Amino acid sequence: MKEICPHKKCTGCLACYNACSNNAITLRQDDCGFIYPEISLSQCVNCGKCFKVCPVNNIKDFYYPKKCFAATVKDEKDLCSCASGGVASELSRWIISNGGIVYGCSGTDIRRVRHIRIDRLSDIDLLKGSKYVQSAIADLYRHVRLDLKNDKLVLFIGTPCYIDALKSFLSYKDYPNLLTADIVCHGVPSQKMLNENIAYYTNDKDGIKVDFRKKEKFLSKRDAIYRISFGWFLKTIHTRKAIEKSYTKDPYMYGFLKCLTFRRSCYTCRYAQISRCADFTLCDFWGLGKDAGFTNGKGVSCVLVNTPKAMTTWKEVSKSLNYQEREVIEALRGNGQLQAPSRMHAKYEKFLMLYPNVGLKKAVYICTRRDRVKELINGLNKSMKNLLKLITRK
Secondary structure (H helix, E strand, C coil): CCCCCCHHHCCCCCHHHHHCCCCCEEEEECCCCCEEEEECCCCCCCCCHHHHHCHHHCCCCCECCCEEEEEEECCHHHHHCCCCCCHHHHHHHHHHHCCCEEEEEECCCHHHCEEEEECCHHHHHHHCCCCCCCCECCCHHHHHHHHHHCCCCEEEEECHHHHHHHHHHCCCCCCCCEEEEEECCCCCCCHHHHHHHHHHHCCCCCCEEEEEEEEEEEECCCCEEEEEEEEEEEEECCCCCEEEEEHHHCHHHHHHHCCCCCCHHHHHCCCCCCCECCCEEEEECCCCCHHHCCCCCCCCEEEEECCHHHHHHHHHHHHHEEEEEECHHHHHHHCHHHCCCCCCCCCHHHHHHHHHHHCHHHHHHHHCHHHHHHHHHHHHHHHHHHHHHHHHHC
């Protein structure tokens, strides 16, 4: 075999890498930092395992959500430490408290974002926070299979392509002790891009923390106002340096939010729909009605319960949450990624050509000139309208 699946459709899920028992697959990084499997023809025995296990080559039925909930953890301090409503953390806490194992993405070492295995409640914090980059999966599916065979209760949290890859690697066997939770994903830049952006701000090798969103509290005359801000928030532990940039001022975040820097397969993602491949689906509950009674800006999780197994688990986990049942259509309307994949930026091909030669900052700047001009004009128009309203009131 020379090709496992079409190059432009490869998600980098590494199901093939995990399935190969002959070490015939190596991982190659392209010029933009995205990882692709490469077959060593001298070691390949043409068993066909890699082709059969690749989710791109397998079309499976997805699940339309049975229930939809808006939810947050009850503890406010815990809620403020989570990217959204904290449901993933509470689900992980329930699994570990029942003797189980959790696999999820950790950004503790921000220069090497990867999936890890945890089995202690004290390690749940390692999985908190949004990580706007593709997580390294390595040979973790093999470890999941071993835990399942040892009758461990397992929760695997990841992007839908990783969930589907795990299930394909397990031959779509319905393990009663396996729960999966997919995170609604907009698309993934590469670790190379993220590391390059870090280097623009600091040369510190250790003790670096990067957040891509934060929750802020403002005090007004009447009450407290909360807001979730997107941007680049970097802290260094040793030098105690803090750098905060709005998303418009940071090349990595601006490229991400403009859908310029993603892996090519993200723009044709078949998982960007309301029917899901995991037991649970977790995301921000954008567009949640005010009648729900949650405080805007603190973060509210949207929980789609997709399978009977998830429904049974939810009845237990929800005891530790503030939650309210909502209509599935409300979640669908508020989240574009439950409707269709991210739209490829008009300058995407140009970005792929420029980035390896001129670097991330310059490539993003060149390819988003029109976006910034449009935003400037829209900002001026908005200011003029507000000014006219003030004048007419007087």
